[in-house]
Amino acid sequence: MSNRTMASLMRxxxxxPMDCYQCxxxxxxCPMANSMDLNSRQIMHCTQLGEAAxxxxxxxxxxxxxxxxxxxxxxxxxxxxIPSVIEQARYDAIEKGKIRRKSKIFNDIFLxxxxxxxxxxxxxxxxxxxxxxxxxxQDMNSxxxxxxxxxxxxxxxxxxxxxxVSNTMEKSKEWGKAEK
Amino acid sequence: MMxxxxxxxxxxxxxxxxxxxxxxxxxxxxxxDLYEIDGWNxxxxxxxxxxxxxxxxxxxxxxxxxxxxNFPHLDIATGCxxxxxxxxxxxxxxxxxxxxxxxxxxxxxxxxxxxxxxxNFMDIFxxxxxxxxxxxxxxxxLKGLKVACYYGCLNVRPAAITGAPDRENPxxxxxxxxxxxxxxIDWSFKTECCGGAHQNDATTETRPLVDVIIRNAVANGAQxxxxxxxxxxxxxxxxxxxxxxxxxxxxxxxxxxxxxxAIAMGAHWNEIALDAHYTDASKIIAEAIRAGKEADVx
Ligand code: SF4
Ligand code: SF4
Numbered sequence: 398m399s400n401r402t403m404a405s406l407m408r409x410x411x412x413x414p415m416d417c418y419q420c421x422x423x424x425x426x427c428p429m430a431n432s433m434d435l436n437s438r439q440i441m442h443c444t445q446l447g448e449a450a451x452x453x454x455x456x457x458x459x460x461x462x463x464x465x466x467x468x469x470x471x472x473x474x475x476x477x478x479i480p481s482v483i484e485q486a487r488y489d490a491i492e493k494g495k496i497r498r499k500s501k502i503f504n505d506i507f508l509x510x511x512x513x514x515x516x517x518x519x520x521x522x523x524x525x526x527x528x529x530x531x532x533x534x535q536d537m538n539s540x541x542x543x544x545x546x547x548x549x550x551x552x553x554x555x556x557x558x559x560x561x562v563s564n565t566m567e568k569s570k571e572w573g574k575a576e577k
Numbered sequence: 578m579m580x581x582x583x584x585x586x587x588x589x590x591x592x593x594x595x596x597x598x599x600x601x602x603x604x605x606x607x608x609x610d611l612y613e614i615d616g617w618n619x620x621x622x623x624x625x626x627x628x629x630x631x632x633x634x635x636x637x638x639x640x641x642x643x644x645x646x647n648f649p650h651l652d653i654a655t656g657c658x659x660x661x662x663x664x665x666x667x668x669x670x671x672x673x674x675x676x677x678x679x680x681x682x683x684x685x686x687x688x689x690x691x692x693x694x695x696x697n698f699m700d701i702f703x704x705x706x707x708x709x710x711x712x713x714x715x716x717x718x719l720k721g722l723k724v725a726c727y728y729g730c731l732n733v734r735p736a737a738i739t740g741a742p743d744r745e746n747p748x749x750x751x752x753x754x755x756x757x758x759x760x761x762i763d764w765s766f767k768t769e770c771c772g773g774a775h776q777n778d779a780t781t782e783t784r785p786l787v788d789v790i791i792r793n794a795v796a797n798g799a800q801x802x803x804x805x806x807x808x809x810x811x812x813x814x815x816x817x818x819x820x821x822x823x824x825x826x827x828x829x830x831x832x833x834x835x836x837x838x839a840i841a842m843g844a845h846w847n848e849i850a851l852d853a854h855y856t857d858a859s860k861i862i863a864e865a866i867r868a869g870k871e872a873d874v875x
Pocket of ligand 1: 417472
């Protein structure tokens with residue numbers, strides 16, 4: 398596990414922590430900053446503190462709330478690629494089993510379904526997500542409209558060759574293992 | 578030559594019915610050919626790249642490799658901002674990083690040289706050739722209709738991937754929509770985030786994002802919003818009853834940009850499934866068509 402450190406995270410993210418001068422412009426434009434336990438500027442501050450703040454960063458909820466909208470990177474006067482840091486922080490969090498509960502449920506359901514069918518089926522996913530996460534009625538009042546106008550199908554749909562997709566997904570995971 | 582490989586993406590077959598029907602209608606009108614990639618698969622957005630770096634590149638590359646094999650001389654078109662971002666990111670890395678390309682080719686079990694461009698439909702309909710062809714087919718201008726063009730994030734950002742010339746105030750969609758005769762308003766939230774897939778797993782945090790987008794559009798006089806992405810469209814449109822109840826958000830129809838062009842070209846209501854919208858749009862459209870006719874008579 399020696400390569401799961403702040404230094405290696407930043408190497409993989411291809412970002413130099415000292416490029417950030419803590420101006421906060423990124424967080425000012427971030428749509429999720431209000432809900433984040435660490436906003437984008439604070440995330441960069443963690444990376445500057447180095448190993449001492451590594452756990453704080455990868456255990457944060459913020460890295461799972463980031464929508465990947467790229468506003469922060471776009472507006473940063475020093476071109477700091479914060480989404481890249483967040484992406485790598487998430488991979489480390491997954492590795493250490495620190496993934497946010499609802500994100501884990503959603504992503505697991507999404508990928509299991511993708512592996513089986515090769516496609517994503519929104520209504521199906523939403524329904525299963527609600528049952529597992531116990532948010533039973535979330536978005537369910539839209540379902541009658543969707544069915545009436547044939548916007549979703551009741552049965553899952555499959556692509557031509559789902560096996561190719563599941564093979565690709567399995568092989569992708571092997572690279573991760575080889576790196577460790 | 579208006580011919581493209583076409584990556585429909587998962588939503589085009591389901592929730593984005595109106596988008597797909599109107600897109601196909603406009604293509605038929607102007608003689609643009611879209612060749613659906615045989616055996617395409619889900620690009621993985623947004624879970625694959627969140628959970629596994631290689632998977633996030635390999636899944637879109639699998640479809641791109643098929644497009645390259647079947648139509649080596651065609652660029653790839655896609656109508657979803659998330660698909661566009663994932664496909665274009667995979668193509669970008671495979672093109673510029675031999676290590677990534679090796680890894681991706683091994684993973685998908687196919688060669689992939691990333692020779693062709695990935696384009697969204699704003700790139701495609703925004704070309705001079707397509708704009709001229711569309712202009713000639715407008716039969717029923719939508720006069721006086723006030724439209725807010727919403728781009729969202731991934732059609733414009735990150736710049737290194739999209740190459741979009743203006744990321745804060747893009748104008749391609751406005752240029753296209755203007756062909757329909759409608760008026761595009763100036764507003765502040767055209768590239769703000771709709772929350773994307775986090776509208777599923779972080780609802781309390783992301784619901785307010787849509788509230789402020791809709792409010793800003795309405796405050797600047799918009800009667801409808803147009804998008805260039807099925808997920809943006811769904812996020813802005815589907816939960817408006819809920820928004821009205823929780824935040825008091827005004828209700829407003831949300832279209833794919835191709836729908837307004839198709840209507841102005843004379844598409845019949847049923848032909849492009851206009852009644853499948855969550856918020857009734859018949860009044861404002863009928864009014865704009867009537868105003869267009871009157872202006873014509875004068
Ligand atoms: S905008 Fe850039 S320099 Fe300023 S705090 Fe954010 S990352 Fe640092
Ligand atoms: S990419 Fe993430 S951190 Fe950056 S502005 Fe968007 S939500 Fe905020």
